[in-house]
Amino acid sequence: MKSTFLIEMQERGYLNQCTDLEKLDLLLSKKSISAYIGFDCTANSLHVGSLLQIMILRLLQKHGHKPIVLLGGGTTLIGDPSGKDSTRKILNQKSVKKNILGIKKLFQNLLNTKNKKISPIFVNNFSWLGKLNYISFLRDIGSQFTLNKMLTFESVKLRLEREQSLSYMEFNYMILQAFDFYKLFQKEKCVLQLGGSDQWGNIINGVDLIRRVLKKDAYGLTSPLITLSSGAKMGKTEKGAIWLNEKLFSSYEYWQYWRNTDDRDVVKFLKYFTDLDIKKIKDLEEKKEINELKIILANEATQILHGKSKALKAEKAAKDIFTLGKISSDLPVKNILEKDLVDGINLLDFLVSNNIMTSKSEARRAINNNGIKINDELEIDEKKIIKISDFLNKNMKISFGKKKHYQFKII
Numbered sequence: 001m002k003s004t005f006l007i008e009m010q011e012r013g014y015l016n017q018c019t020d021l022e023k024l025d026l027l028l029s030k031k032s033i034s035a036y037i038g039f040d041c042t043a044n045s046l047h048v049g050s051l052l053q054i055m056i057l058r059l060l061q062k063h064g065h066k067p068i069v070l071l072g073g074g075t076t077l078i079g080d081p082s083g084k085d086s087t088r089k090i091l092n093q094k095s096v097k098k099n100i101l102g103i104k105k106l107f108q109n110l111l112n113t114k115n116k117k118i119s120p121i122f123v124n125n126f127s128w129l130g131k132l133n134y135i136s137f138l139r140d141i142g143s144q145f146t147l148n149k150m151l152t153f154e155s156v157k158l159r160l161e162r163e164q165s166l167s168y169m170e171f172n173y174m175i176l177q178a179f180d181f182y183k184l185f186q187k188e189k190c191v192l193q194l195g196g197s198d199q200w201g202n203i204i205n206g207v208d209l210i211r212r213v214l215k216k217d218a219y220g221l222t223s224p225l226i227t228l229s230s231g232a233k234m235g236k237t238e239k240g241a242i243w244l245n246e247k248l249f250s251s252y253e254y255w256q257y258w259r260n261t262d263d264r265d266v267v268k269f270l271k272y273f274t275d276l277d278i279k280k281i282k283d284l285e286e287k288k289e290i291n292e293l294k295i296i297l298a299n300e301a302t303q304i305l306h307g308k309s310k311a312l313k314a315e316k317a318a319k320d321i322f323t324l325g326k327i328s329s330d331l332p333v334k335n336i337l338e339k340d341l342v343d344g345i346n347l348l349d350f351l352v353s354n355n356i357m358t359s360k361s362e363a364r365r366a367i368n369n370n371g372i373k374i375n376d377e378l379e380i381d382e383k384k385i386i387k388i389s390d391f392l393n394k395n396m397k398i399s400f401g402k403k404k405h406y407q408f409k410i411i
Helices: 004-012 021-030 048-062 093-110 134-140 154-161 173-188 197-214 251-259 263-273 278-287 290-306 308-322 347-353 360-368
Strands: 034-039 066-071 121-124 190-196 219-223 333-336 372-374 395-400 404-410
Touching: 004 021, 004 048, 004 263, 004 278, 021 219, 034 048, 034 173, 048 066, 048 093, 048 190, 048 219, 048 263, 066 093, 066 173, 093 121, 093 290, 121 173, 154 197, 173 190, 173 197, 190 197, 197 219, 251 290, 251 308, 263 278, 263 290, 278 290, 290 308, 347 360, 360 372
Parallel strands: 034 066, 034 190, 066 121, 190 219, 333 404
Antiparallel strands: 372 395, 395 404
């Protein structure tokens, strides 16, 4: 390959499938292009499951191309059936608008917005989907698709094979996504759609639609879906999703998430989720121990999302706790109102309400398995009441296992 963008895509393991790799490589090696990735706005933040696509947008900019971030104000109202066992919860337009604002703010921190040549274009597909005339759309766009082909796509086949309902609304999603590519080709001269491998069918539809209606070439490129060596799903923990919004998931927790990466995934994740060049990663792999590599991964990944200062604070907090065995001033603090402790709080309730555990039964099991410590002292009484006296100089530390620590302060 000649294109520096595709070469690095391949080196980092981002490259999965392409509709015409040879032609796309030739195009990218000759000029700068616009390429897009679409994001459904089902929450006011994205999570780690979207991070690979964000890294690819950053890579586009690195090699002089312009990213288009499509925020699915229209398609989110429908819901993408790809990879889903059931119909998503239907959101109203007000909720989707609020989610779009949160996600757009996230991207403004993650992408280069200062260089006009490569600064991202943000589009909301409701601007065209919300104005569609149903009859005209069926005649002009719907006529380009056959049910025979649509029934062969994985997102449809899997639901039908499992005898899980697939609404007519969801079935239309792939046509709407194809129409998005068609509109971006017209409005922004966008010639490339990027996405995860589960989007392959949807992407092909857009490429075909542009070729049939506009008689022009467009391209689709997918990245692999990430599988962890442990078999777990990327970005899921016992506490839920790893959100990219610091209000939902602190920079310290984010740092810890990467620090706890399975040994077998560390080098792969250095390629996927950091800006370190491939040569540097290979050099580190040869010279550093696995735990040192994990700290580098945690620092680099956290720096991209939260900045260098917070990455270093998270590292210091972890060092204070694990090496020095003390409460760190850099550990995130949760405030507790003094009046709420007058009558005390049941430990099980305290663990659940502060998101240390997801349920009382889980909290009970952790206590019975000697997994909970208060101020570094093992707690074995599930009926314990948390009182003001449990706070030392108004501070209390609760530990769950060896790696998870939480600091509370009376205000």
